[in-house]
Amino acid sequence: MNITSTSKAGTSWLFKMAWRDGKASGKRLLLFMASIILGIAAVVSIQSFSQNLQENIGLQSKALMGADFTIDMEQLPSEKTQAIMDSLGGANGREINFASMVAFKKNGATKLVEVRGIEGGFPFYGTIETKPRAAAKTYQKEGGALVDATTMLQYGVKVGDSVKIGSIIFPITGELLSVPGSGGISASVAPPVIIPYSFIEATGLLQIGSRVEYNYYFIADVGQDLVELNDTVDPILDAEHADMDTHIDTSQRLGRRYENVGKFLNLVAFIALLLGCVGIASSVHIYIKEKLRAVAVLKCIGATRKQTFLIYLIQIAGMGLLGGVIGTALGLLLQQSFPVILQGFLPFQVAISTSFQSIFMGLLLGVFMSVLFALTPLLGTWYVSPLQVLRIQEQRSSKSKKAGLVVLGIIVLFTFLFSLWLLENWKYALSFVVGILITFSVLAGFASLFMKAIKKYFPISWSFTARQSLLNLFRPNNQTMVLILTIGVGAFLISTLYFTKDFLLAKATLESSANTPNIILFDVQTNQKEAVANSITPKGLPILDNIPIVTMRVHSIEGRLANDIRADTTSTINQWILNHEFRVTYRDSLIASETLVGGEWFSKSTTDGPVPISLSDNVARDAQVEVGDAMIFNVQGVLMETVVDNIRTVDWGRLQLNFSIVFPSNVLENAPQFHVLTTHAPDEATSANLQRELVGKFPNVSILDLRQLMSLIEGILDKISWAINFMAFFSILTGVIVLIGSVRNSKYQRIKESVLLRTLGAKSKQILRITALEYLYLGLLGSGLGVLLSLVSSQLLASFVFETPFVPSWVPFLIVMPAITLLVLFIGLSNSRSVLNSPPLEVLRKEGN
Amino acid sequence: MPKILNVRNLGKTYTSGSKKLTVLDAISFELEEGDTFSIVGPSGSGKTTLLGLCAGLDDANSGTIELCGMSLSDMNEDERALLRNKNVGFIFQDFQLLPTLTALENVCVPLELQGDKNANKISIDLLDKVGLANRMDHYPSQLSGGEQQRVALARAFSNSPSILFADEPTGNLDEETGEKVVQLLFDLNKEMGTTLVIVTHDLDLAKKSKHILRLKGGKIIANQSTVQA
Structure with a gap:
């Protein structure tokens, strides 16, 4: 007899067992799937959109500038600057622009605008889009003005009306829909009005102190190295108070500006994903705990440690893959809505395309995050003794503790690397990870202290139901640690988002009183x-x-x-x-x-x-x-x-x-x-x-x-607030799903006790009260701690990241905390419904397996 | 006759805080292939612990166990798992069926672990033998206690074990169902020539086996042969 030979059951048997077991347990893992789906959807949609944005900026950089490069200054060119421009073949077009008031003759309305006097064939790339279309070509010859379309709409002005700029009245020959060099928020404050260059002098608006910009537009020679040109010419121009800009610089600058928008959204998505991970860890923890007896049986009848471990690993990875597929699909659908949400910030239309990198990342993340965050509970299958079929063993071996620590280390490393990838700043990434670690430690510490305190100062004189609900918090199979961690981290992340959003918006709130200039x-x-x-x-x-x-x-x-x-x-x-x-x-x-x-x-x-x-x-x-x-x-x-x-x-x-x-x-x-x-x-x-x-x-x-x-500004803030709320919604929804999942899973821990009490003659009211009190304690403690911790994290964020004073909002205390507590209570009570409405034996048969 | 189980000077202690609790002390006995053997004794006498040690589910503190000619103390957990898969069958008081698998799938598992291509056919035959041909697609929660124990019997014999350990096989069943299960157990045992080790409180059940080992306080107080009817 050769005992040392390996088991003959192959990989296909492992998949078969994972499938058999999974399909019977699918319902319990649905919420686990939901956490992954939402987390992945948030990350994929944002990543894919950010990538589209970067690609669009790269593709449209020349059209955004309207030329290959420009030389600009705040005064007329010095002799040296002129000589440099001549040596570059002379400018192909030029422009003078400045902010000025204009008046619409039709109704006498006035408006601060950016007057752009243009000469030559500018733009050489992209187009001036006007309505009627021909106006972009004819305004120079006709001596007309092209006025920003939104401003015209706002002031009830039409093509054919006139606008007074300085001392000259111009006929409005076209509505200006878009023009290279104008866009984004600044164009909302001072929208562009284009007139022929030759009329600028006559407006009489160029006076002492007027902030004027002179732009000279150039078309580069074929094959000209713009980076090298910039490196050579720009320092000389600097000394002449002039500046060279190439379309590559514009694209990089724009990229950086919108990168920040992307970074913020990425962070929000990451929080959603982290919440999803908390969901994974907590649901798998409870799920695997229930499976340990089955694992012991499998080991008893001859399955090896590796086989039992792999069965559940395959199961979790499969669920992660499925969650990744659905989450990725949902994310790709979602990103279609981003250009609408972020319309106010973007200088151009973003063409949405499918980013394969994001798809790959979504699928990979689905599997990787699921497996990584499920590893700690999964290790339980490796170390469970087959002796458990005969008697319960609660002791954890030192080996399993060591393995748990290694997994924890990998999780921390992964979280750091992932946030570093998203934030591209190791200090922020490190602070983020340390913050999360501190939050977990504080929550775990408080949960543990709480259990010890109840045990030590147990109120013996309390009523039966009050005592039972407290007992549930620290006796074997208690769910105090897992639920306080889940509820706490959920409440922490959700209210941190709220606090941050609030102080960011408050920063821009405008004071208004009779003594404040308006x-x-x-x-x-x-x-x-x-x-x-x-x-x-x-x-x-x-x-x-x-x-x-x-x-x-x-x-x-x-x-x-x-x-x-x-x-x-x-x-x-x-x-x-x-x-x-x-x-x-x-x-x-x-x-x-x-x-x-x-x-x-x-x-x-x-x-x-x-x-x-x-x-x-x-x-x-x-x-x-x-x-x-x-x-x-x-x-x-x-x-x-x-x-x-x-x-x-x-x-x-x-x-x-x-x-x-x-x-x-x-x-x-x-x-x-x-x-x-x-x-x-x-x-x-x-x-x-x-x-x-x-x-x-x-x-x-x-x-x-x-x-x-x-x-x-309020309009822009509304848009920002919309975008923040939209993304925060994901995190919050994930948090709620995680809470539902964790509390729902805990049902299986409590059901036998409730049924036993029922069998012993407990009334519905008593069982309900015991359950309600237990979940009330857990909800209050978890959400209270989470909100308090978020107060600290938000204060730190305000001081070190956003450099703004922090005035805490009451929303997390008055809404988030009670809402989470009530949610926990509601789900907890709904868990007991079957116990209250059906005979004990029926419940045990239905729920116990 | 070759010895299938050889236990020598076995000892097992548990530590609870600073206290040492001796559960088994200097246990020695041996079993030949095809023997039927009952371990009896009051609660806490160490019966289940002895069964767990003999089946390689736990490690002893002292002494040696040879199962199917292999020394258990020289094997790691996975090697013992393989030994059990090839040579050992189990029946438990609380059935221990895998709740997420159907009756047929439960019976198939030990054979599938061996890579047996006929797992399905053999399992269907066995379920037929225990009278559950029409319930093979049911999950354990859809079966009565007696039916669950019959599925457990079919599973225990599915890998044609050399030795079968049964821990209180009738402990959770009513008298009538218990008798039927015991009858089935001994019939299958006879048919397959399996060595049977039963832990029980039930002296009537114990008397059906050739040998009875009486334990008290972790020690053997008698190891006697019974007169077979």
Whole structure:
């Protein structure tokens, strides 16, 4: 007799056994499947969409720019810049653009727009889409204006009407549907209006301080290396305060911008997937626990450890694959809705195609996650002794504990690698994993403490039902740990999403009171200041701010000329500091959005020596200067020596005028300057009336109506909120499914006890009360701990990731916690229904197997 | 006659906290092929523990067991599983059928583990022999206790075992059903020439076997032969 030979049952028998057993247990694993399906659907839909987005950006980069490359500047080209452009074969097209108010003659309505004066055949790639289509080609010849279609709709203007831009009235020859270079959120604030280049001068809108951009468009030679060209020419142009951009840069920049949107969505999807994993782990844990007796029987009649382990591994992997297939299909369907949901953020139409990488990932994830998160309970089949057929053995061997730790290590590693892949930042990924680990540990620790505390301080004097419900929490076969972990992690992730969503939305909430400006007037020339004020005050409106602005550039830092710093390849001073035209104001006090973090507020005299100045912390950091360091500014041709007197933090999120550099009074008063005036209009009619008058009298003044901006921002926030809610819905739905699954599975743990009590004469009310109290304790403890932990995680997210103050919302406490507790209670009670409605023996026969 | 089970100086202790509990102490006996053997004794005397050790379901603390000529202490768990699959049959007090498998599938499993292509046919024949030809597609929960034990009997004999261990085979059955199951057990045993080891409280059942081993407090108090009717 050769006993050492292996079992002759082949792989097909393992599949057969997995199928036989699985089909009889399928109902119990349905919720397990649902968790995988939702998690995978969320990941696949988002991944596939992100990939489509990246591909579209790559494909449409030339059309987005309208040329192969551009050279842009904020002033007319210097001689050197002109020479460079000539050496590149001369620009194929050019443009001047700036923000300005326009007035529609038809109804007198005014609007801040981006005026784009275009010359030449721009765009050379992509098209200007207009209605009628021919208008894009004829506006130059006809001297007409193409006005953003949404604005026209908003103001009831039609083709054939006219628009006043500065001193010129243009006939509107077409509705502008899309144009390269305009799009996204900025186009919502200042929508584009295109006019022929030759008319710009005549509008009279180019004045001191006007923020103008000159763009020169180029078509590259065939085979020209744009990266190399950019590397060679851009540094020279930088010194001339000009900048080169290639369509590759545009695509990369856009890619990065939407990558962040993708990253956020990926994180949400990952949370859904993690919740799914919790669902897998908890349902398989209870499922396998019930199977251990059958495993012992199989071992008793000759199955090896490997065979019994593989039977259930195949079963779980099969379910994972099926869940992956359904989840992937659902995800691919879902991604079709993304372009609609994210319409507000996207600069172009995204063509949706099937991403095979996402399909493969969905299927792989389905199997891999299922197996990985089921491994710990599955190990139980390996270590269960065949002796269990004769008597119950609860002891876990040290070997099985070691194996459990190894599996735990793999799970942690996987979670880290997966979040690293999604977030592309090891610090965030590590924090995410550590956060999850801490959450699990705290929940497990509390569950364990809770059980010990009840055991130690057991209230003997309580009624029978109250005692029984407490006993259920710590006696053998209790489900306290598994359910508190599941409920807790579910509540934690769901309420973290809520808290995060709330503070992100609160960050953009706009204050509004009579003393808060809601109309801002830019580009008011010094000689217009009084006249503008005189147009405002007679209407009973206050002048809330009168802010002078002087433009200047950095000439030197700590004695080193800006040009030398630019040429020094080892310098770590940020280039934008050297190239930027700063808009500087002067005043003698801090404003509400500023906090002093270094030095004192203008302690030095302004008459002797260098002028003390105040820098915002980001400028000080990027310029690498500290309090006491010297800087020289070029104030429109005059060099001005300054010393950094103090450094401020600025809350740039506030909707008010903030400045990077502030001078003290009595220094810049005589420098060429313009002003920003603000006022508060109590209603829309007053605001429209004022704007109409000001645009008529002072065409160069740009007016920003914050009320309009607020409704725009609110619209955008609504869209963001919609997108967040839509994705959060997935996570929450997965969480609920996981909860249902776990609590439903626990039914099989409790049913025999309930039936026994029933047999011994317990009334329905008593059984119901015992069950209700047990699930109430579990629901309250799990969801309460989860919500409290999410408070900590959200605080950390707010401080370190979003850098915003955290004001906790009450929603998780008032809605999430009670809702989860009630859900747990409801499912728990529905578990007892069969016990209450049928004879004990019937229940045992039906449910026990 | 060759010895199919040879137990020498067997001891088993359990540790509960700091206390050591001796369940079996210096147990020795041997069985020849084809023997029928009953282990009797009061509750807690170590009967089930002895059966578990003899079938290789647990490890002894001292002594040796040779089953089918193989020393169990020299084998790992998987080797013992294979030994059981080829040579051992089991019947339990609470039947221990796999709840998610039909009656026929339950009987097939030991044969399928051996890779036997005729598993289905042999199992159908056996179910027919135990009178369950018309219930073979039923799940255990759809069968009565007696029917479940008859399926367990069919499963126990499906691999034509050299030795069959039965732990209280009638413990969960009424007298009439119990008698029928016992009759079936001895008939199949006779037909297949299997060695039978029964753990029981039931002295009438014990007397049907050739030898009776009496245990008390983990020790043998008698090992006697019975007069066969």
